[in-house]
Amino acid sequence: GNSVTQMEGPVTLSEEAFLTINCTYTATGYPSLFWYVQYPGEGLQLLLKATKADDKGSNKGFEATYRKETTSFHLEKGSVQVSDSAVYFCALSGNFGNEKLTFGTGTRLTIIP
Amino acid sequence: GAVVSQHPSRVICKSGTSVKIECRSLDFQATTMFWYRQFPKQSLMLMATSNEGSKATYEQGVEKDKFLINHASLTLSTLTVTSAHPEDSSFYICSARSPGSSYEQYFGPGTRLTVT
Numbered sequence: 001g002n003s004v005t006q007m008e009g010p011v012t013l014s015e016e017a018f019l020t021i022n023c024t025y026t027a028t029g030y031p032s033l034f035w036y037v038q039y040p041g042e043g044l045q046l047l048l049k050a051t052k053a054d055d056k057g058s059n060k061g062f063e064a065t066y067r068k069e070t071t072s073f074h075l076e077k078g079s080v081q082v083s084d085s086a087v088y089f090c091a092l093s094g095n096f097g098n099e100k101l102t103f104g105t106g107t108r109l110t111i112i113p
Numbered sequence: 114g115a116v117v118s119q120h121p122s123r124v125i126c127k128s129g130t131s132v133k134i135e136c137r138s139l140d141f142q143a144t145t146m147f148w149y150r151q152f153p154k155q156s157l158m159l160m161a162t163s164n165e166g167s168k169a170t171y172e173q174g175v176e177k178d179k180f181l182i183n184h185a186s187l188t189l190s191t192l193t194v195t196s197a198h199p200e201d202s203s204f205y206i207c208s209a210r211s212p213g214s215s216y217e218q219y220f221g222p223g224t225r226l227t228v229t
Binding site for chain 2 (some may be wrong): 004006036041042043044045046090100101102103104105106
């Protein structure tokens with residue numbers, strides 16, 4: 001079945017540091033890949049997505065590239081801010097028409113001023 | 114837009130009692146809603162998918178008689194944990210998908226259930 005393996009946290013960085021959160025997946029066919037973010041006290045929000053190989057999703061300075069050859073979808077940001085402190089979830093959904101999401105365990109990110 | 118609420122945010126109940134959790138889409142009509150369970154330091158596990166006006170589809174290993182799901186309207190789905198036991202203590206999260214969205218789910222803030 002489908003699975004997502006995500007970098008364990010927690011991760012603590014200083015403001016303006018470079019961020020990478022690793023995510024690899026196992027799936028049959030051609031899944032869509034997602035990063036969700038959960039800010040304290042709020043629900044999960046879609047941060048970015050990619051639906052086919054070599055697609056790059058980007059939003060709010062975050063980027064992730066769908067790498068089919070390495071089955072990866074690593075999240076990166078060049079310069080993090082305190083407001084980026086949150087829990088980040090990598091997820092995938094199955095082939096077209098299959099809308100179930102499979103999540104990684106989540107990575108808690110804390111940015112210190 | 115696309116806000117999903119859950120009520121209550123926290124609930125404590127005694128073993129053997131039942132508790133109902135509500136999930137509402139506040140500004141859109143949700144034809145499909147999902148219920149997830151999250152254990153500490155673990156990922157969200159899909160429990161069931163519910164479509165308005167029809168029976169929920171449960172994932173393998175989820176007891177449908179224990180976790181009753183009702184999606185009676187396009188803006189409301191409820192999860193009732195019947196005869197709760199301490200092992201049912203968990204964080205329950207719902208999400209909703211609108212007809213116009215091909216795959217995006219909008220998530221509620223979650224409900225922390227503690228069974229004593």
